Amino acid sequence: MILTLMAAADLEWGIGVNGKLPWHLPEDLKRFKARTMGKAVVMGRKTVETLPSSLPGRRILTLTRHPLGFGQHDLASLLTTLASETDEIIVAGGGEVYRALLPYCNRAEITRVKGVYTADTRLIDLSEHGWTLLSSDPLSEISDIEQWTRA
Numbered sequence: 001m002i003l004t005l006m007a008a009a010d011l012e013w014g015i016g017v018n019g020k021l022p023w024h025l026p027e028d029l030k031r032f033k034a035r036t037m038g039k040a041v042v043m044g045r046k047t048v049e050t051l052p053s054s055l056p057g058r059r060i061l062t063l064t065r066h067p068l069g070f071g072q073h074d075l076a077s078l079l080t081t082l083a084s085e086t087d088e089i090i091v092a093g094g095g096e097v098y099r100a101l102l103p104y105c106n107r108a109e110i111t112r113v114k115g116v117y118t119a120d121t122r123l124i125d126l127s128e129h130g131w132t133l134l135s136s137d138p139l140s141e142i143s144d145i146e147q148w149t150r151a
């Protein structure tokens with residue numbers, strides 16, 4: 001089972017501000033849609049609440065501490081169930097969920113936004129936590145797609 005962290009981050013690993021993305025990158029939203037189609041996607045309750053609509057074609061798993069919701073402790077049993085349905089689970093944020101699930105992830109795909117934005121939510125610097133950058137390819141004039149793996 002592949003567990004992939006997917007995030008867009010600026011040069012200082014900023015990912016969010018005031019509950020929103022710090023930038024408007026249509027090309028990344030388009031790529032996110034294509035990349036997650038047919039997959040199971042794990043998101044925090046706060047990020048799910050910012051979505052303009054449901055995400056058709058994807059199984060969205062909302063992480064919450066609400067007793068009736070899907071919590072982190074359920075993840076192991078959920079992974080076993082999902083293994084028969086999908087080859088990959090995507091961890092799609094936000095900040096708290098990235099922190100909680102990073103230890104389970106074996107791949108990371110970072111859309112690197114080539115600037116420094118005002119941010120109140122950050123991802124940790126993967127290079128300082130045992131991850132290795134494998135490749136970086138242009139997505140647009142201001143963004144690259146980085147592939148990371150656990151060293």
Ligand SMILES: NC(=O)c1ccc[n+]([C@@H]2O[C@H](COP(=O)([O-])OP(=O)(O)OC[C@H]3O[C@@H](n4cnc5c(N)ncnc54)[C@H](OP(=O)(O)O)[C@@H]3O)[C@@H](O)[C@H]2O)c1
Binds near residue numbers: 007045046
């Ligand atoms: N740049 C990107 O790629 C990207 C992607 C996604 C989001 N974002 C940004 O990130 C920001 C939101 O991040 P956030 O950290 O505030 O919120 P979040 O991670 O989206 O959601 C936090 C909520 O998730 C639940 N949760 C978190 N960890 C949990 C755990 N270990 N077990 C069970 N439930 C857990 C809790 O829900 P309950 O309160 O219901 O218990 C918690 O309040 C926004 O600015 C958003 O735009 C950026």
